[in-house]
Amino acid sequence: MSDSPASQTSLTEQLSRHLVRPVDAAARSRARRAVLDWAGCAVIGAATETGRAFARLAADGMAGAELPAGGRGASRVLGAGRAPARDAAFTNGAYGNIYEMDDVDRQAVLHPGPVVIPAALAMAEALGSGPDALLDAVVRGYEAMVRLGRAMGPAHYRHFHPTATCGAFGAAAAAASLMGLDQAPLTGALGTAATRAAGLWQCRHEPVTTKQFHTARAAAGGVEAAQLAAAGLGGPRFILEGPQGLFAGMAPDARPAEITAPHDGAWLILGTSIKPWPACRHAHAAIDAALILRAEAQGRMPAAIEVRSFADALTFCDRPDPASTIQAKFSLQHAVAVTLLGGPPPLAAFEPEVIADPAVAGLRARVRLVVAEPYAGAYPRRFGTGLTITWDDGTTSRAEVPDALGDPENPVDHAAVVTKTRTLAAAAGLDEQHIGALIQAIEALEGSDPARIAAFTAILP
Secondary structure: OOOOOOOOOOHHHHHHHHHOOOOOHHHHHHHHHHHHHHHHHHHHHHOOHHHHHHHHHHHHHHOOOOOOHHHOOEEEEOOOEEEEHHHHHHHHHHHOOOOOOOOEEOOOOEOOHHHHHHHHHHHHHHHOOOHHHHHHHHHHHHHHHHHHHHHOOHHHHOOEOHHHHHHHHHHHHHHHHHHOOOHHHHHHHHHHHHOOOOOEHHHHHOOOOHHHHHHHHHHHHHHHHHHHHHOOOOOOOOOOOOOOOHHHHHOOOOOHHHHOOOHHHOOHHHHOEOOOOOOOHHHHHHHHHHHHHHOOOOOOOEEEEEEEEOHHHHHHHOOOOOOOHHHHHOOHHHHHHHHHHHOOOOHHHHOHHHHOOHHHHHHHOOEEEEEOOOHHHHOOOOOOEEEEEEEOOOOEEEEEEOOOOOEOOEOOOHHHHHHHHHHHHHHOOOOHHHHHHHHHHHHOOOOOOHHHHHHHHHHOO
């Protein structure tokens, strides 16, 4: 086994050149919407018991800590005051994924928002950066994280949580952007971030909230990697493709070309998806199909229900008898049942009292899941599902949803994201005045005035 030639240009070096190019207005606008979407997810996440556990840890760490005068150098932590950027990124990084409503890139099968945005926000506030610099960092962080996620290949996803394994890579790119690191230290930051890739899927098969630790550690790890690069610590240039690098160790069917794929020059944040329903993304197209067929019920009740989808949807969401809120969010059977009975599923549709409802349980028992084409072959480029209902009068109805609502081919508009954020913040206990001020502060994130970021973070609960 030999080291890579010093004269060879590594994948991270090529990516670094790509990341430092200017960010266009369309990508920056999409980043602002991503911040709006994250804010709703984070506010309600912070209001949960899991969120409060992370806040308590943050508060313990801040007890007696000396922060810079005037707040510069410190960053806001939801529910726990102010802390150094690395610690703020860790705690805020836990919140956005708790309710399973965070954004997603389908091909990478990961959630960039809950990792990249807390890292970028913490660093922007600590450095006194302006809104445009924050949004540019978000765009670059998404770019790095999504490209790595797509390059890891499908075999990686069988055991590893890509949001965790690729998250620090994106968070490092975001933090480095705000710190103004040029290509050499940026390459080092990416190398250091990637060397700590971790996060196993076993957490999804047990009643634990380790998944939020994944996002927290990824956000903080990316900030650390960028800070160390700025301090002069080098990172391995060939961390991705090297003989003992990330692809060799964790991605047996890696797709290295995805790191440098041209994509017509467009920033990949423009192709990410926003989740309208409070459930695993693998269940969303089934919810959409159930809404279509619910409108056709005309007084009939389902006697049998068949969900046709892709293999990962069944791997993660085949739960006919969920026993908790998080299990219900990862249950195709439950998602379809509550939608057919009640329409667009609200947050409460996945709570224990609904899970135990005899009518819901009875309908869940009638749901059959199968892996089927064209959905299996189209995944992960498309997250589609087909639904067939045999009604109690013997007739059948079918619905085909090739792209879930919120995907680029089936997008939600800006108003829908505002409504989502309002709904989540209200469920977290914020009043209308507070919610309106929060949304207004996010909408005002443009230009170079650091006071606009301060106004946003000050109004976070």
